[in-house]
Amino acid sequence: MFKKAAIVxxxxxxxxxxxxxKKKKLAKTVVGVSRRKQNISYALKxxxxxxxxxxxxxxxxxxxxxxxxxxxxxxxxxxxxxxIIDPSECIxxxxxxxxxxxxxxxxxxxxxxxxxxxxxxxEQRGVIxxxxxxxxxxxxxxxxxxxxxxxxxxxxTALWKxxxxxxxxxxxxKHDNILAYVSHLPHVIAYSLISSMPDEFLAFGAGGLKDTTxxxxxESGLWADIFEENKTNILQAIAAxxxxxxxxxxxxxxxxxxxxxxxxxxxxxxxxxxE
Amino acid sequence: MFKKAAIVxxxxxxxxxxxxxKKKKLAKTVVGVSRRKQNISYALKxxxxxxxxxxxxxxxxxxxxxxxxxxxxxxxxxxxxxxIIDPSECIxxxxxxxxxxxxxxxxxxxxxxxxxxxxxxxEQRGVIxxxxxxxxxxxxxxxxxxxxxxxxxxxxTALWKxxxxxxxxxxxxKHDNILAYVSHLPHVIAYSLISSMPDEFLAFGAGGLKDTTxxxxxESGLWADIFEENKTNILQAIAAxxxxxxxxxxxxxxxxxxxxxxxxxxxxxxxxxxE
Numbered sequence: 001m002f003k004k005a006a007i008v009x010x011x012x013x014x015x016x017x018x019x020x021x022k023k024k025k026l027a028k029t030v031v032g033v034s035r036r037k038q039n040i041s042y043a044l045k046x047x048x049x050x051x052x053x054x055x056x057x058x059x060x061x062x063x064x065x066x067x068x069x070x071x072x073x074x075x076x077x078x079x080x081x082x083x084i085i086d087p088s089e090c091i092x093x094x095x096x097x098x099x100x101x102x103x104x105x106x107x108x109x110x111x112x113x114x115x116x117x118x119x120x121x122x123e124q125r126g127v128i129x130x131x132x133x134x135x136x137x138x139x140x141x142x143x144x145x146x147x148x149x150x151x152x153x154x155x156x157t158a159l160w161k162x163x164x165x166x167x168x169x170x171x172x173x174k175h176d177n178i179l180a181y182v183s184h185l186p187h188v189i190a191y192s193l194i195s196s197m198p199d200e201f202l203a204f205g206a207g208g209l210k211d212t213t214x215x216x217x218x219e220s221g222l223w224a225d226i227f228e229e230n231k232t233n234i235l236q237a238i239a240a241x242x243x244x245x246x247x248x249x250x251x252x253x254x255x256x257x258x259x260x261x262x263x264x265x266x267x268x269x270x271x272x273x274x275e
Numbered sequence: 276m277f278k279k280a281a282i283v284x285x286x287x288x289x290x291x292x293x294x295x296x297k298k299k300k301l302a303k304t305v306v307g308v309s310r311r312k313q314n315i316s317y318a319l320k321x322x323x324x325x326x327x328x329x330x331x332x333x334x335x336x337x338x339x340x341x342x343x344x345x346x347x348x349x350x351x352x353x354x355x356x357x358x359i360i361d362p363s364e365c366i367x368x369x370x371x372x373x374x375x376x377x378x379x380x381x382x383x384x385x386x387x388x389x390x391x392x393x394x395x396x397x398e399q400r401g402v403i404x405x406x407x408x409x410x411x412x413x414x415x416x417x418x419x420x421x422x423x424x425x426x427x428x429x430x431x432t433a434l435w436k437x438x439x440x441x442x443x444x445x446x447x448x449k450h451d452n453i454l455a456y457v458s459h460l461p462h463v464i465a466y467s468l469i470s471s472m473p474d475e476f477l478a479f480g481a482g483g484l485k486d487t488t489x490x491x492x493x494e495s496g497l498w499a500d501i502f503e504e505n506k507t508n509i510l511q512a513i514a515a516x517x518x519x520x521x522x523x524x525x526x527x528x529x530x531x532x533x534x535x536x537x538x539x540x541x542x543x544x545x546x547x548x549x550e
Contacts, residue, residue, distance in 0.1 A: 119481040139479065181472055182479045186487040189468055191542040192523050194549075196516040197456055204414065204457045205549050206394040208490045212461040215483045216546040220539035227527050227535055238524050241471040248467050249513050252502050260502055264495035267466040271491040274469075274480050 001158065002027040002091075006062040008077060010034045010043045010052070013095050013121060014068030015130030018048050020163040023132050031058050039127050048130060059084045064159075066116075067094040067106075072225040074102055078109050087111055091152045093159075097121075097179065098229040099143045099172035107145055112152040115143040115172060117179070118165055123217040133164065140165035143172040180233035185241055187223055188234065190216040276433065277302040277366075281337040283352065285309040285318045285327070288370050288396060289343030290405030293323050295438040298407050306333050314402050323405060334359045339434075341391075342369040342381075347500040349377050353384050362386055366427045368434075372396075372454065373504040374418045374447035382420055387427040390418040390447060392454070393440055398492040408439065415440035418447040455508035460516055462498055463509065465491040 005027035007014040018030050032049035033056060034040050040052035051058065056077075059065060062085055067074055074094055081092075092110040095118055096102045103115040120138040122129075140160040144153050160167050170178070194213040197205075227234060251259040280302035282289040293305050307324035308331060309315050315327035326333065331352075334340060337360055342349055349369055356367070367385040370393055371377045378390040395413040397404075415435040419428050435442050445453070469488040472480075502509060526534040 119479065122482055139481065141479070178476050178479050181476050182484045183481065185471075186468065186483045188523060188527075189464060189520070190483075190487055190546075191539050192520040193461065193464055193516060194546045195519040195523075195538065195542045196460075196512070197545065199545070201453050201456050202545070202548055204394065204416070204453050206414065206458065207397055208461045208465075209457045210549055211486050211489045212465055213546050213549065214486045216539075216542050218543070220536050220543050223539055224532055224536040228530060228532055231527055231530060235524070235528060237471070238520070238527075241468060242520070244470040245464070245467040245513070245517070248463060248470075249510070252463075252506055252513075253510060255503060255506060257499055257503055261495050261499040263470065264466050264491075264498055267470045267491050268493070268495050270472065270474070270477070271465075271469045271488050273477055274485055274488065 001155070001162070002064040004029050004031065004062045005064040006031045006033065006059045006066070007049070008033045008056070008059070008065060008067045008081065009069035009073075010039050010048065010127045010130075011068060012125045012127070012129050012134070013118060014066065015043060015048050015127035016120075016132065016134035017066060017068065017095075017118075017163065018043070019130055019132040020135065021159075022047070022050070024162055026159065026162055027064065031062070033058060034127075043127050046127075048127060056080055056084050061086075062090055064155075065090055065092045067092070067096075070222050070225055071096045071098055071102070071229055075105050078106050082109050091155055093156050097183070097226050099175045101229060103143055103145065103172040107148070112149050114148055114152050114156040116156060116160065117141045117143070117175065118160065119183075120165070123215050125219055125222075135160070136164035138165050140167050141175055142167060142169050143175050144169065145172070176230050177233050180230055180237040181240075184226060184230055184234045185237040187215050187218065188227070188238060189241070190214070191223075276430070276437070277339040279304050279306065279337045280339040281306045281308065281334045281341070282324070283308045283331070283334070283340060283342045283356065284344035284348075285314050285323065285402045285405075286343060287400045287402070287404050287409070288393060289341065290318060290323050290402035291395075291407065291409035292341060292343065292370075292393075292438065293318070294405055294407040295410065296434075297322065297325070299437055301434065301437055302339065306337070308333060309402075318402050321402075323402060331355055331359050336361075337365055339430075340365055340367045342367070342371075345497050345500055346371045346373055346377070346504055350380050353381050357384050366430055368431050372458070372501050374450045376504060378418055378420065378447040382423070387424050389423055389427050389431040391431060391435065392416045392418070392450065393435065394458075395440070398490050400494055400497075410435070411439035413440050415442050416450055417442060417444050418450050419444065420447070451505050452508050455505055455512040456515075459501060459505055459509045460512040462490055462493065463502070463513060464516070465489070466498075
């Protein structure tokens with residue numbers, strides 16, 4: 001499928017994708033770039049990549065580059081990558097959790113760019129958590145623009161399908177609106193919930209508290225970036241959520257059992273659709 | 276340990292406790308009571324209990340009664356139970372998620388009463404989900420009063436330890452304050468979060484949304500009862516949480532990356548203590 005696939009950012013997502021590309025033989029060679037030398041050593045030792053480097057010159061002659069760095073780094077590193085690859089040949093994608101700004105910038109830098117967002121992360125991170133089947137049965141959202149090259153879109157679609165993901169296509173704007181609700185809002189809530197917990201009560205936390213706050217163990221810098229990038233949509237989602245919270249709070253305050261039960265039972269029906 | 280242990284309410288908690296009492300031979304015989312005949316049939320067929328009935332007369336001559344019904348039923352059924360057992364002989368406990376009102380009432384009805392709350396539930400319910408090791412490594416909170424009989428407290432403590440729980444003791448009032456934060460508040464939030472989700476976005480929900488809303492699949496009637504019983508503490512916990520949420524919301528609105536990162540990183544540190 002590709003001659004030389006390059007993954008920039010060998011973390012949970014980048015490392016897992018590299019593993020699966022090698023396992024499924026989707027490229028003749030897979031190279032990796034990381035800021036940290038120890039990530040490269042680990043990735044080489046565990047067969048995640050065929051060769052690796054802390055510098056970008058290793059990307060030369062790649063026909064696929066996947067940018068899997070934190071969101072805040074994508075734009076800056078792309079300008080550097082464009083100097084090394086042949087932009088008229090190489091297909092480029094990213095795996096960022098926000099898309100509008102990234103897609104706008106990167107499609108100006110790379111003529112063969114398609115934005116991707118595999119919904120397969122977790123509160124874990126780093127190449128040590130990478131696994132080949134991370135994308136199995138996950139959803140990957142692609143966000144092409146009107147002028148996105150059809151061949152690039154076709155190949156990036158095929159790539160994600162081959163590694164096990166279901167592919168769906170939306171605009172970058174729609175993606176950011178959806179993700180604000182289904183991912184960024186839950187993170188805002190999980191971080192706020194654990195923050196409100198008195199320290200001396202933590203020892204009493206059981207399954208309910210653990211589940212609802214699990215994603216608050218996610219890396220803070222990474223999420224501060226996302227909250228900044230997708231600010232408007234996230235503030236809108238927080239407002240919609242606060243409305244529901246205040247409604248339930250009022251029902252509890254009034255002790256109106258019928259309205260409470262009705263609220264909870266509608267919520268349960270919706271949750272039951274999730275899996 | 277006991278001659279005849281009786282479980283009133285053969286659901287997830289009651290059924291699991293019955294299974295474990297039988298497995299560990301903590302009573303010569305284990306009887307069960309359920310409103311639903313099919314629960315009794317299931318429990319008998321799967322060896323959860325030795326004998327069962329929809330009526331309370333089967334409780335006669337029990338030396339242990341565990342009331343494992345929904346919170347709203349506990350008080351009413353206790354008056355009925357007191358007419359059948361010998362209250363001067365039989366040790367009684369409940370497994371309700373709220374304690375202040377229940378302990379006050381039941382300790383007046385039963386001289387040998389100790390309030391229990393095993394923190395081992397989940398969004399699942401019913402005897403079909405019961406399993407012997409449900410309490411392994413879980414926490415069980417006992418809420419004795421000043422006049423609680425020492426021998427009853429000793430035996431109920433031993434019972435929970437034998438089925439694998441770690442036992443901790445607090446006042447009923449303190450219990451309800453703690454649980455409002457570590458369990459009832461996460462439920463309020465999970466129900467509100469899923470309620471704020473646009474239906475057409477549900478298909479994009481991945482691990483983060485599933486984890487944070489899992490407990491919103493809990494039975495609504497049961498939780499409406501708890502929200503009513505522990506109203507004051509829950510409203511206080513919602514207020515403390517809303518303060519944190521509004522703080523983070525304001526940081527995002529102001530685009531203050533330093534304050535956002537600081538908030539998230541403190542939250543992550545707290546979450547990392549949870550397991």
